[in-house]
Amino acid sequence: xxxxxxxxxDNVQSLRYFAPELILSVGILAILVADLxxxxxxxxxxxxxxxxxxxxxLVATLATMDGRAxxxxxxxxxxDPFTDFFKVLFIVTSALVGVAxxxxxxxxxxxxxxxxDKESGExxxxxxxxxxxxxxxxxxxxLLMAFLSLELVSILxxxxxxxxxxxxxxxxxxxxxxxxxxxxAGVMLYGMSLLYxxxxxxxxxxxxxxxxxSRSTLVLVIAVVLCxxxxxxxxxxxxxxxxxxxxxxxxxxxxxxxxxxxxKAAGFALLLRFFNGAIPEQIHTDLFANSPWPLVLGxxxxxxxxxxxxxxxxxxxxxxxxxxxxIAHAGYLLLGLCxxxxxxxxxxxxxxxxxxxxxxxxxxxxxxxxDAGLGEEIADYRGLGxxxxxxxxxxAICLFSLTGLPPFAGFxxxxxxFAALIAKGGSLNVALALIGILNSAVSLYYYxxxxxxxxxDKPASEAPIVAAxxxxxxxxxxxxxxxxxxxxxxxxxxxxxASMAQWYPRAQTIVTAALR
Amino acid sequence: xxxxxxITPGTLFFFMLAAVTLVSALGVALAPxxxxxxxSLLGTLGGVAGLYLLLGADFVGIVQVLxxxxxxxxxILFAVxxxxxLGELKLNNLSTGLMVGAPAAVALLALIVKGVxxxxxxxxxxxxxxxxxxxxDSFLREHLLPFELVSLVLLMALxxxxxxxxxxxxxxxxxxxxxxxxxxxx
Numbered sequence: 282x283x284x285x286x287x288x289x290x291d292n293v294q295s296l297r298y299f300a301p302e303l304i305l306s307v308g309i310l311a312i313l314v315a316d317l318x319x320x321x322x323x324x325x326x327x328x329x330x331x332x333x334x335x336x337x338x339l340v341a342t343l344a345t346m347d348g349r350a351x352x353x354x355x356x357x358x359x360x361d362p363f364t365d366f367f368k369v370l371f372i373v374t375s376a377l378v379g380v381a382x383x384x385x386x387x388x389x390x391x392x393x394x395x396x397x398d399k400e401s402g403e404x405x406x407x408x409x410x411x412x413x414x415x416x417x418x419x420x421x422x423x424l425l426m427a428f429l430s431l432e433l434v435s436i437l438x439x440x441x442x443x444x445x446x447x448x449x450x451x452x453x454x455x456x457x458x459x460x461x462x463x464x465x466a467g468v469m470l471y472g473m474s475l476l477y478x479x480x481x482x483x484x485x486x487x488x489x490x491x492x493x494x495s496r497s498t499l500v501l502v503i504a505v506v507l508c509x510x511x512x513x514x515x516x517x518x519x520x521x522x523x524x525x526x527x528x529x530x531x532x533x534x535x536x537x538x539x540x541x542x543x544x545k546a547a548g549f550a551l552l553l554r555f556f557n558g559a560i561p562e563q564i565h566t567d568l569f570a571n572s573p574w575p576l577v578l579g580x581x582x583x584x585x586x587x588x589x590x591x592x593x594x595x596x597x598x599x600x601x602x603x604x605x606x607x608i609a610h611a612g613y614l615l616l617g618l619c620x621x622x623x624x625x626x627x628x629x630x631x632x633x634x635x636x637x638x639x640x641x642x643x644x645x646x647x648x649x650x651x652d653a654g655l656g657e658e659i660a661d662y663r664g665l666g667x668x669x670x671x672x673x674x675x676x677a678i679c680l681f682s683l684t685g686l687p688p689f690a691g692f693x694x695x696x697x698x699f700a701a702l703i704a705k706g707g708s709l710n711v712a713l714a715l716i717g718i719l720n721s722a723v724s725l726y727y728y729x730x731x732x733x734x735x736x737x738d739k740p741a742s743e744a745p746i747v748a749a750x751x752x753x754x755x756x757x758x759x760x761x762x763x764x765x766x767x768x769x770x771x772x773x774x775x776x777x778x779a780s781m782a783q784w785y786p787r788a789q790t791i792v793t794a795a796l797r
Numbered sequence: 798x799x800x801x802x803x804i805t806p807g808t809l810f811f812f813m814l815a816a817v818t819l820v821s822a823l824g825v826a827l828a829p830x831x832x833x834x835x836x837s838l839l840g841t842l843g844g845v846a847g848l849y850l851l852l853g854a855d856f857v858g859i860v861q862v863l864x865x866x867x868x869x870x871x872x873i874l875f876a877v878x879x880x881x882x883l884g885e886l887k888l889n890n891l892s893t894g895l896m897v898g899a900p901a902a903v904a905l906l907a908l909i910v911k912g913v914x915x916x917x918x919x920x921x922x923x924x925x926x927x928x929x930x931x932x933x934d935s936f937l938r939e940h941l942l943p944f945e946l947v948s949l950v951l952l953m954a955l956x957x958x959x960x961x962x963x964x965x966x967x968x969x970x971x972x973x974x975x976x977x978x979x980x981x982x983x
Contacts, residue, residue: 292938292941306949313956354939354941354942357939357940357942357943403957403959407957410949410953413949429946429950432950433946433949436954436957437953437957440953440960440961444960479916479918480919481921491919495917497917499908499911499912499915500913500915500916503912
């Protein structure tokens with residue numbers, strides 16, 4: 282599984298396959314320059330430029346996608362089906378968040394007749410830059426690129442988190458994010474330096490060969506655990522999750538929705554590439570009877586799920602609750618990695634797609650409601666089922682799906698994750714699957730609190746709340762995707778299988794065979 | 798490991814530089830006054846520059862002195878001195894979580910020391926030669942992409958800093974009369 286890149290391209294040859302990133306870069310510059318040159322800064326214009334460049338980037342991604350793996354820029358990044366899968370995921374996320382931010386008072390805090398509207402251009406430039414960063418995180422096949430792309434996304438995240446004007450919570454979120462991010466990056470760099478020391482290279486496949494040949498187990502385990510600090514911080518897994526609730530609560534809601542999906546998915550892409558590309562599953566062990574990775578990852582996953590779910594129970598702010606829920610979901614997703622099987626890793630990709638729609642859907646409801654003047658406490662959502670029927674319905678669908686109840690997309694995602702563990706067998710895997718199922722039951726409790734508030738509690742006022750049309754369309758799309766994903770499930774599974782083919786070429790696996 | 802092989806001029810220099818770096822780093826973290834912290838940074842950054850030179854990275858070492866010691870550190874000092882509220886701020890990092898943190902830190906240190914000393918590191922012997930030409934070459938060949946990416950990171954950090962800083966200027970401008978407000982915003 283050493284991630285053998287079949288075609289290595291030099292700098293000039295690579296440009297053709299680097300087109301999506303180049304297009305987005307042009308878009309960023311166009312937004313910044315347009316604000317300077319073309320009259321008064323205008324949020325709609327910036328959004329238009331961002332939307333067009335995202336659309337062209339999507340076309341460019343799909344047009345140069347041919348199912349082959351290429352090492353670009355002398356093997357620094359890879360352009361392969363795995364990258365393309367995540368690129369499409371990131372473009373969809375950024376586009377949805379961009380549309381949501383267009384109407385959001387939260388993102389730019391629009392005040393008619395003031396200079397305030399100026400920062401709109403920068404918001405979309407920052408969003409596009411994060412998208413490039415996530416592209417490169419999914420593509421990085423070199424520790425240097427992994428670190429740089431992770432830092433790019435992180436720095437952009439700090440700025441976006443603090444984007445809300447005159448808001449102490451937003452500034453606090455930004456500062457906490459910076460401090461945690463700085464520490465996590467430092468620890469990860471130390472781990473990477475140890476990996477470089479063992480292998481003499483920053484290239485993932487060279488590290489794989491060097492590690493497979495060496496017998497220095499202890500330092501390898503230390504290095505991988507330290508690297509996990511950086512990756513774990515990006516996906517918000519325990520014990521690097523502390524920033525998550527404060528940042529999610531303080532950041533503008535469109536940005537929170539973005540953090541909960543985009544950078545988290547990018548973190549998983551990096552994690553998958555790291556473990557598949559650089560770290561052999563079996564290492565020469567004098568220290569451990571078995572390979573230590575399933576145990577290390579399993580402990581992190583179990584702790585992440587359990588802490589996320591238990592802490593979510595006591596929350597009264599809905600963004601904070603969804604933050605803990607997203608921590609718990611990072612735990613479920615990590616389960617897919619623990620089994621070190623084709624099924625598990627494919628389940629991660631499948632779950633990320635379902636998670637994109639159901640989680641964005643939930644955040645979009647919060648966004649639409651706070652734009653319409655509703656608070657962000659669960660108490661504010663009392664009687665929402667009567668006051669705003671459609672948003673409440675979307676919220677209910679997304680919450681059921683996040684719990685993992687049957688007809689919704691989340692069920693299929695979770696089923697694949699847990700089934701992969703059980704299919705692989707072994708006491709650790711089965712125990713982890715059981716912990717995951719128990720955690721899902723716990724999560725039903727706090728999701729149901731929101732549902733109860735919306736449908737069974739008396740509202741504070743009877744006045745109906747009207748969501749802006751653009752939010753309504755956005756929410757509707759998320760609800761339809763969450764409800765109807767089973768229709769597109771077979772092509773989705775096929776696409777995921779093709780994306781993972783470089784590491785797991787066999788299409789037929791235990792779960793898919795059992796399902797047929 | 799034999800002690801006599803350990804003490805060569807090279808290792809002696811290394812341990813001296815490492816000690817300077819570490820002690821000043823502790824100063825940065827633990828000094829009660831933020832101004833002292835900023836000054837301690839001088840030793841840390843200078844010590845790291847020395848380590849670079851010891852490893853034969855002449856260009857990086859000089860740049861470290863020029864940019865970090867000469868530029869960024871001075872900038873930090875100015876920021877501390879000009880922000881009057883910050884200058885009087887008394888920070889106390891000493892007591893937070895010491896009971897939990899110290900044993901964990903010691904255990905981690907022991908583990909890392911054991912890991913590092915029991916590993917057979919692959920070593921390469923390289924003649925000391927000027928690295929500037931090779932660096933320039935690598936920036937335009939095998940490391941072209943990271944080089945360009947860093948410029949993107951810096952550009953957007955600049956834009957972000959501007960977003961935050963301009964907002965602060967506007968904030969102050971709100972309380973003053975309309976004309977001076979316009980002048981402040983520019």
